[in-house]
Amino acid sequence: MKNSIxxxxxxxxxxxRIRDAVLNGVPKTGPPTLRSRWARSRYVSPEGINxxxxxxxxxxxxxxxxxxxxxxxxxxxxxxxxxxxxRAELAKNLEHHLVKSEFHNPEVRFNFMVKDSxxxxxxxxxxxxxxxxxxxxxxxxxxxxxxxxxxxxxxPTLDPRAQVDVQFVTPTMSSFEPGSFLSNEVCExxxxxxxxxxxxxxxxxxxxxxxVNPDVPDLENDSFKTLLHYAAVNIRISNDAPEVDFAQxxxxxxxxxxxxxxxxxxxxxxxxxxxxxxxxxxxEISREGFDIRQFAGANNLEAVGAHMWxxxxxxxxxxxxxxxxxxxxxxxxxxxxxxxxxxxLHVRHRQKWEKFVETPSK
Amino acid sequence: xxxxxxxQRLLKVQVIPVRTATKRASGGNKATxxxxxxxxxxxxxxxxxxxxxxxxxxxxxxxxxxGENAGVGRDHTIYAREPGFVRYYRDPFHAKRRFIGVALAPxxxxxxxxxxxxxxxxxxxPIDNEDVADFEKSYLTKKETERLLEREAQxxxxxxxxxxxxxxxQKALAELVPELSEEELDLQAVRFIEIRKYMNGGMAFEVSRxxxxxxxxxxxAVEVKTGRLSAEEADKGQKEIDVLNKKVDDKAMVAMxxxxxxxxxxxxxxxxxxxxxxxxKQIAELTKGHEVTPGEVIEKxxxxxxxxxxxxxxxVTLRRKHLRRPLPIPISPENRKEFEKLAKKGEGExxxxxxxxxxxxxxxxxxxxxxxxxx
Numbered sequence: 001m002k003n004s005i006x007x008x009x010x011x012x013x014x015x016x017r018i019r020d021a022v023l024n025g026v027p028k029t030g031p032p033t034l035r036s037r038w039a040r041s042r043y044v045s046p047e048g049i050n051x052x053x054x055x056x057x058x059x060x061x062x063x064x065x066x067x068x069x070x071x072x073x074x075x076x077x078x079x080x081x082x083x084x085x086x087r088a089e090l091a092k093n094l095e096h097h098l099v100k101s102e103f104h105n106p107e108v109r110f111n112f113m114v115k116d117s118x119x120x121x122x123x124x125x126x127x128x129x130x131x132x133x134x135x136x137x138x139x140x141x142x143x144x145x146x147x148x149x150x151x152x153x154x155x156p157t158l159d160p161r162a163q164v165d166v167q168f169v170t171p172t173m174s175s176f177e178p179g180s181f182l183s184n185e186v187c188e189x190x191x192x193x194x195x196x197x198x199x200x201x202x203x204x205x206x207x208x209x210x211x212v213n214p215d216v217p218d219l220e221n222d223s224f225k226t227l228l229h230y231a232a233v234n235i236r237i238s239n240d241a242p243e244v245d246f247a248q249x250x251x252x253x254x255x256x257x258x259x260x261x262x263x264x265x266x267x268x269x270x271x272x273x274x275x276x277x278x279x280x281x282x283x284e285i286s287r288e289g290f291d292i293r294q295f296a297g298a299n300n301l302e303a304v305g306a307h308m309w310x311x312x313x314x315x316x317x318x319x320x321x322x323x324x325x326x327x328x329x330x331x332x333x334x335x336x337x338x339x340x341x342x343x344x345l346h347v348r349h350r351q352k353w354e355k356f357v358e359t360p361s362k
Numbered sequence: 363x364x365x366x367x368x369x370q371r372l373l374k375v376q377v378i379p380v381r382t383a384t385k386r387a388s389g390g391n392k393a394t395x396x397x398x399x400x401x402x403x404x405x406x407x408x409x410x411x412x413x414x415x416x417x418x419x420x421x422x423x424x425x426x427x428x429g430e431n432a433g434v435g436r437d438h439t440i441y442a443r444e445p446g447f448v449r450y451y452r453d454p455f456h457a458k459r460r461f462i463g464v465a466l467a468p469x470x471x472x473x474x475x476x477x478x479x480x481x482x483x484x485x486x487x488p489i490d491n492e493d494v495a496d497f498e499k500s501y502l503t504k505k506e507t508e509r510l511l512e513r514e515a516q517x518x519x520x521x522x523x524x525x526x527x528x529x530x531x532q533k534a535l536a537e538l539v540p541e542l543s544e545e546e547l548d549l550q551a552v553r554f555i556e557i558r559k560y561m562n563g564g565m566a567f568e569v570s571r572x573x574x575x576x577x578x579x580x581x582x583a584v585e586v587k588t589g590r591l592s593a594e595e596a597d598k599g600q601k602e603i604d605v606l607n608k609k610v611d612d613k614a615m616v617a618m619x620x621x622x623x624x625x626x627x628x629x630x631x632x633x634x635x636x637x638x639x640x641x642x643k644q645i646a647e648l649t650k651g652h653e654v655t656p657g658e659v660i661e662k663x664x665x666x667x668x669x670x671x672x673x674x675x676x677x678v679t680l681r682r683k684h685l686r687r688p689l690p691i692p693i694s695p696e697n698r699k700e701f702e703k704l705a706k707k708g709e710g711e712x713x714x715x716x717x718x719x720x721x722x723x724x725x726x727x728x729x730x731x732x733x734x735x736x737x
Contacts, residue, residue, distance in 0.1 A: 037682075037733065037735050038733075038734050038735060041719075041735055041736065042718050044718055044719060149480060152476070152477050152478060152479055152480070153479045153480055154479075156477035156478075157477060169573060169577075170563070171559050171560050171562060171563030171565075172563045172564075173563060173564075173565070189577065189580065214479075217484050217486070218484065219484070219488065222483055222484050222485065223481070223482055223483060223484055224482055224484060262498065262499050263486065263498065264484075264486060265486075314506075315502075315506065315510065323584065323588075324584060324588065325587070325588035325589070325590075330488040330489075330495075331488065331489050331495040331496075331498050331499050332486040332487060332488055332489065333486060333487050333488075333489055333498075334498070334501075336485045336486055337414075338413070338414075338445070340486075340487055344494075
């Protein structure tokens with residue numbers, strides 16, 4: 001088979017046998033991707049697939065070569081360009097040509113399908129990953145943020161550009177969908193967070209992570225106030241290194257586990273991820289009444305991703321409260337009415353409550 | 363063509379008989395214009411205070427839409443959802459609609475700006491009576507009660523299992539690290555059980571150990587932060603724990619043997635890799651030169667495969683690679699009698715198989731334990 005175009009070595013299929021099968025057709029022994037010998041012996045290729053594939057590949061390679069040369073020209077232009085707007089436009093154009101040049105590369109498609117040697121420094125893999133994320137996870141995230149009013153209760157809105165994944169350290173180590181209800185025991189310790197950027201960013205770009213809870217009861221004003229549960233700035237993230245290394249970051253407030261109160265409504269824990277234009281030094285923060293908009297504005301932070309989970313009082317809350325010295329917490333009347341005491345004496349509950357309500361405490 | 367023309371003509375000719383109404387149906391329409399008014403319209407004016415649930419406007423259809431803190435009923439009645447002050451307003455996001463909402467404070471205007479945080483009322487009241495509070499705290503939903511009962515039912519079984527595991531681990535640790543005292547053994551057995559928990563979730567030994575140790579360190583820091591332990595005490599305790607852990611970590615680890623996590627002699631990942639390659643070499647040596655691997659060799663190989671350096675996946679691949687099982691033999695008129703005899707003895711069976719590449723059915727003699735590969 002003719003190879004008219006030189007591909008980057010990083011985009012090749014790692015396994016040589018599989019690579020030969022993808023490019024030159026299935027060998028007599030059967031497709032090497034099938035695991036059992038039985039399945040391999042049973043495999044039959046569609047008729048004429050090899051001929052059709054080589055014809056298609058010629059066209060695809062030709063197109064790829066065109067995009068490669070176009071990308072080279074744009075790169076030259078980018079080197080001489082000075083205006084910021086012009087540079088951004090050219091960079092976007094360059095990314096487009098680089099993606100297009102590998103878009104139909106069967107090796108890239110194979111690698112991405114089996115999620116093997118996917119190097120997120122390559123524009124094509126970033127493009128494919130973003131497309132996959134935007135088709136499902138991003139939609140779920142935005143739906144949850146809107147449905148649970150995380151926007152606008154915390155930040156005004158979000159233009160999602162990075163995939164944020166939150167995992168609590170448990171034996172199963174599983175991710176969860178935004179908005180899931182978690183047990184208090186599960187969220188006892190700081191979660192692991194990964195920030196996957198799909199736009200080309202410089203190596204070790206700076207990010208901030210803030211976790212806020214806007215649902216703390218404020219009895220004075222008969223409303224809610226915001227409590228800061230975690231804040232870290234100067235987190236280093238690269239396209240191919242999305243895991244947050246908290247040891248390298250500056251922690252402004254250490255992790256405070258969720259500790260909701262009995263019969264109060266469910267609390268939302270909103271994880272916000274910001275891009276930083278520069279290092280943040282000496283930012284002042286108070287946990288109680290934390291204003292995330294003011295914090296983001298003062299430090300020039302740009303929200304690029306978010307996540308959320310919910311908790312309510314459960315069987316493990318008291319254990320967490322005792323362990324972290326957070327006090328016993330209030331207990332609220334179950335009924336949300338002007339005179340909830342009366343609801344206690346409802347026929348259905350009367351027998352249970354009468355002894356308490358009629359004899360006030362000492 | 364001709365047939366279709368005839369068919370169309372026939373369809374045109376067909377007459378459907380219709381019976382027109384010659385007799386008036388029942389009911390008249392003379393009495394409909396003097397019903398009593400439905401008392402529709404405003405029940406509360408702009409700025410008036412309302413309690414939650416009070417009706418603000420009665421209407422047919424949605425002449426007004428429910429705004430903030432207001433709801434709409436089955437007959438489109440607008441009512442208050444929170445106590446507050448009635449507001450009649452328009453929202454630039456829905457230019458064709460008119461809204462009725464309830465502001466929580468007398469000076470508040472509606473609508474709340476689109477990107478501003480919502481103004482919310484908490485509305486719950488704390489229970490001051492301690493007894494009532496305790497009783498309310500112990501109240502569980504039906505689901506929670508069921509889960510608690512289920513857990514309690516399992517508790518004894520789980521505690522027993524844990525006790526036996528602890529005993530097992532303690533014994534193994536005592537053998538591997540004989541200098542440990544009874545108390546230290548107890549502590550380390552608990553630590554190893556915790557490590558096992560994470561390994562059971564699919565993590566490597568080193569990763570699990572790091573997680574458990576970091577959690578223990580964090581817990582000690584919490585003790586200091588809550589004032590239950592002084593910083594010096596915690597520091598001293600942490601140092602002692604570190605020394606003890608180091609002593610044990612050089613000699614013991616958790617590994618999977620026979621689908622069970624047990625405490626075995628410690629080996630670094632490099633050492634384990636070396637042991638693994640050594641064992642694979644042995645297996646290759648044992649199975650070399652056989653067309654079909656004999657039973658006694660299979661037994662020996664299986665014994666080697668039981669070693670803890672192999673994962674379940676390793677075992678499958680190695681079996682596949684090194685153990686040669688007999689292959690099915692195609693039956694021809696010459697060898698048919700011979701194989702029929704063998705099949706009767708119970709050493710194999712004769713079966714018809716569809717060969718997809720040749721697109722034919724063919725008969726095969728399949729010895730017991732054969733690989734199902736038909737060529």
